[in-house]
Amino acid sequence: MKIGFVTQWYPPEPVFVPGELARELGVRGHRVRVLTGYPNYPEGRIYPGYRQRWRTSHTGGENVTVRRVPVYPSHDSSPLGRTANFASFAATSALFAPGYLTGADALYVYHPPATAFAAAAVARLARRVPLVLHVQDMWPESVTASTMSPGGGAGRMIERALSATMRRLYRSATAIAVISPSMAELVVARGADPGRVRVVLNWTDERLFRPVPATASARAALGHRGRCTVMFAGNMGPFQRIETAIRAAYAARDRVDLVLVGSGTEEQRARRLATELGAGNVRFLGRRRPEEMADLYAAADYQLVCLRDLPGLRGTVPSKLQAALACGAPVLVSAAGDAARLVESTGVGLVCPPEDPTALAARLVEAAALPPAARTALRHRAREVYRERMSLRVGADQIEDLLTKSAVPSAGRSGPATARRLLGGGGRPAPDREGPERETGTRPR
Numbered sequence: 451m452k453i454g455f456v457t458q459w460y461p462p463e464p465v466f467v468p469g470e471l472a473r474e475l476g477v478r479g480h481r482v483r484v485l486t487g488y489p490n491y492p493e494g495r496i497y498p499g500y501r502q503r504w505r506t507s508h509t510g511g512e513n514v515t516v517r518r519v520p521v522y523p524s525h526d527s528s529p530l531g532r533t534a535n536f537a538s539f540a541a542t543s544a545l546f547a548p549g550y551l552t553g554a555d556a557l558y559v560y561h562p563p564a565t566a567f568a569a570a571a572v573a574r575l576a577r578r579v580p581l582v583l584h585v586q587d588m589w590p591e592s593v594t595a596s597t598m599s600p601g602g603g604a605g606r607m608i609e610r611a612l613s614a615t616m617r618r619l620y621r622s623a624t625a626i627a628v629i630s631p632s633m634a635e636l637v638v639a640r641g642a643d644p645g646r647v648r649v650v651l652n653w654t655d656e657r658l659f660r661p662v663p664a665t666a667s668a669r670a671a672l673g674h675r676g677r678c679t680v681m682f683a684g685n686m687g688p689f690q691r692i693e694t695a696i697r698a699a700y701a702a703r704d705r706v707d708l709v710l711v712g713s714g715t716e717e718q719r720a721r722r723l724a725t726e727l728g729a730g731n732v733r734f735l736g737r738r739r740p741e742e743m744a745d746l747y748a749a750a751d752y753q754l755v756c757l758r759d760l761p762g763l764r765g766t767v768p769s770k771l772q773a774a775l776a777c778g779a780p781v782l783v784s785a786a787g788d789a790a791r792l793v794e795s796t797g798v799g800l801v802c803p804p805e806d807p808t809a810l811a812a813r814l815v816e817a818a819a820l821p822p823a824a825r826t827a828l829r830h831r832a833r834e835v836y837r838e839r840m841s842l843r844v845g846a847d848q849i850e851d852l853l854t855k856s857a858v859p860s861a862g863r864s865g866p867a868t869a870r871r872l873l874g875g876g877g878r879p880a881p882d883r884e885g886p887e888r889e890t891g892t893r894p895r
Contacts, residue, residue, distance in 0.1 A: 451480045451481070451853065451857055452480070452481045452483070452553055452554050452555045453475060453480050453481070453482045453483070453555065453557075453558060453853060454483050454485070454550075454551035454554035454556070454557045454558070454570075454573065454579070455468065455482055455484040455485065455486075455557075455558050455560075456486075456543060456547070456551075456559045456560070456566050456567075456569045456570050457484065457485075457486050457559070457560035457566060458486065458487050458521070458536070458543075458566050459487075459491055460484060460486035460487075460489070461489075461510075462489050463489045463492075464491075464740060465491070466652075466653070466654050466655040466769065467560065467584070467586070467652055467653065468484075468486075468560045469510075469655075470653060470654075470655060470842050470846075471845070471846055471849060472484055472510060472511070472514050473510065473511040473512075473514060474842055474843075474846040475514075475846065475850060476510075476511050476512045476513035476514040477513075478846075478850065479513065480513060480850075481513050482510075482514045482515070483514075483515050483550060483551060484510060484514065484515065485517050485519065485543050485546065485547060485550055485551065485569055486516060486517070486518055486519075486543075487518060487520070487538075487539045487543075488502050488506075488521055490521065490523035490525065490535075491525050492685065492713075492714075493525065494523050494524045494525035494526050494535075495523055496523050500518075502520040503520070505517075506518045517550050519542035519545070520538070520542050521535060521538045521539045521542065522534040522535050522538040526715070536563040536565045539565060539566065540565035540566070540568035540569070541568070543566070543568060544568040544569045544572045546569070547569035547570070547572045547573040548572055548573055551569070551573040551579075552573075552577075554573070555579070555580075556579065556580050556581070556582060556854075556856050556857040557570045557573060557574070557582070558581075558582050558584065558849070559581060559582070559583050559584065559623075560584050560586070561584060561585050561586060561587070561589075561619075563589075564616060567583070571622075580625075580857055581622070581623050581624050581625075582623065582625045582626070582627060582852050582853055582856055583619065583623040583625070583626045583627070584626075584650075584849070585628045585633060585637060586629055587766070588633065588636055588762040588765060588766075589612050589615075589616050613640070616640060617640050617641040618641075620637050620640055620642035621641050621642065621643070623646065624646065625647075625648070625852045625855070625856050626642055626646055626647045627648055627649075627650040627848070627849060627852060628647060628650070629651065629652055629765070629767065630765040630787075630788035631765070631788060632764050632765030632787055632788050633765035633788075634647050634648075634649050634765075635765075636765060648848065648852060650848045650849060651767075651772075651840045651845060652769065652772055652845065653772060653776075653840055653841055653842040653844075653846075654773045654776050654840075656841070656842055658741065658744060659744055659747070659772075659776040659777050660744055660777060661744075661748070661777055661778040661829075662777070664745075664749050665745060667745075668746055668748060668749035669749045671735070671742075671745075671746065671749070672709050672733075672746060672750060673707070673733050674749060674750075675707060677706070677707060677818070678705060678706045678707070678751050678752070678814075678817060678818035679706075679707045679709060679749075679751050679752075680699070680706055680708050680709070680750065680752045680782060680814060681708075681709045681711060681746065681747070681752070681753055682695055682708065682709070682710050682711065682712070682754040682770075683711040683712055683746070683747070683753065683770055683773070684768065684769070684770045685712060685714040686710070686712055686713060686714035686715070686716045686717045687714040687715050687716055688715065688716060688758075689757060689758050689760070690756050690757065690758070691756055691757070691758045691804070691805055692716055692720045692756060693719070693720060693723050694756060694784060694804070694805050694807050695708060695710075695754055695756050695810065696708070696720060696723050696724050696727070696729060696732055697723075697727070697811075698808075698810035698811040698813075698814055699731055699814065700724075700727045700728075700732070701808070702811045702814040702818070703730070703731045705814065705819075706731065706814045706815070706817075706818050707732075708729075708754070709733050710732070710733065710734050710735065711735045711736075711737075711738055711743075712736075712737055712738075713736060713737045717734070720734075743773070744777055747773070747774060747777040747779045748777065748779075750779070752779070752780050752781060752799070752817055753770065753774035753779045753780070753781045753782070754781070754782050754783075754784070755768055755770055755771050755785060756785065756804070757784070757785035757786075757789065757804055758804060758805060759786055759803075759804040759805050763785070763787065764786050764787025765788055766787070766788070766789065767788055767789040767792060768789070771783075771789060771792075771793075772840050774832065775832045775833065775835055775836035776833070776836045776841075777832075778830070778832050778836075779832060780798060780799045780825065780828035780829060780831075780832055781793055781798060781799035781800075782799055782800050782801075782810075782813055782814070783799060783800070783801045783802070784802050784803070784804050784805075784806070784809075784813075785801075786803065786804050796831070796835045796839075797828075797831055798828060798831050798832040798835050799828065799832070800813045800816060800817055801813075
């Protein structure tokens with residue numbers, strides 16, 4: 451099958467889902483054409499070794515061709531910069547889509563941003579190619595709750611416009627893959643045909659994130675002092691509310707060390723808070739190469755997942771959760787919704803309400819008190835859950851099934867009734883062969 455991929459984010463950017471999916475589908479014999487931008491996330495600068503040109507194509511693996519189009523590089527807190535970044539990809543990808551994606555049996559669109567849909571929309575004008583939309587993030591909430599959106603009347607206008615846009619996208623897709631049960635409910639409530647929606651858990655880059663032995667050098671890099679060490683790895687942005695973790699760690703300073711690996715728009719504020727509190731048990735390591743992360747995961751005792759208490763985030767499971775479980779690392783989760791439910795129901799860690807430093811501090815103390823045998827059991831369980839429910843093999847099976855069914859001649863081109871029949875029918879989401887617990891999400895914010 452010929453598959454057209456449209457995604458603004460693609461390796462070497464640290465957005466694993468579209469890159470790993472394209473590679474896996476290519477290995478399975480499908481011919482994949484990826485339309486993407488020049489890598490600039492998360493720093494907002496074009497990566498070394500890349501120079502923006504109008505026609506740059508390269509091989510992205512077996513049966514995978516990647517075409518890059520120019521973008522306005524930006525990923526800071528500036529609303530204008532971020533808007534220009536999204537809009538520029540919409541314009542340049544739409545310009546090249548008709549020629550580059552011609553002949554595709556099905557299109558795959560990775561969302562966010564919603565503007566990535568522009569190229570697919572143009573490609574469908576000449577020939578009604580079926581389209582699978584892979585929703586990782588709920589818009590407009592992820593925009594209006596961030597620094598991208600102004601307040602007041604202008605903010606409300608943006609919210610209404612984005613809400614209307616998303617309703618149109620959900621209705622026009624042949625099939626929709628979402629990353630959690632709560633997200634499935636939301637997209638259906640906003641206009642998606644429930645018979646076209648399937649929950650597909652995300653995966654991680656399994657070549658990078660895997661179980662490895664803990665080494666002395668990695669423990670030294672974390673500043674391990676022989677007591678319980680909890681690591682937060684990833685983006686420190688407005689949705690993580692990292693100050694909750696710092697306050698909790700300070701409250702549990704006699705029992706736990708907190709190590710923060712990564713960066714983001716809220717990093718400097720977090721550093722100031724740690725200094726003001728005198729939290730000597732909180733350390734910042736800055737951004738590390740992806741190749742180093744498995745060793746760091748192994749050197750820590752637990753991985754921390756934090757999310758703000760926002761309705762739009764309750765259907766989100768951050769990508770750091772998959773990475774941790776793939777490495778066999780138990781987790782502490784300060785979040786509401788599907789992320790917390792998954793961890794609680796599978797027994798791969800401890801859970802507490804979001805944005806509650808007191809509750810998180812109690813969980814930190816509880817985690818520190820677990821005996822070695824209990825921690826070992828948690829590590830084995832974490833790896834088992836990843837393999838059975840979140841792995842690339844499991845996720846690619848389900849996306850491939852959606853693409854294949856959508857691309858059947860007369861399917862995806864014969865209207866909603868045919869698509870409903872192919873994707874599970876009966877007005878209910880098509881069954882997920884991996885059981886009731888779903889989720890995750892890796893997407894730039």
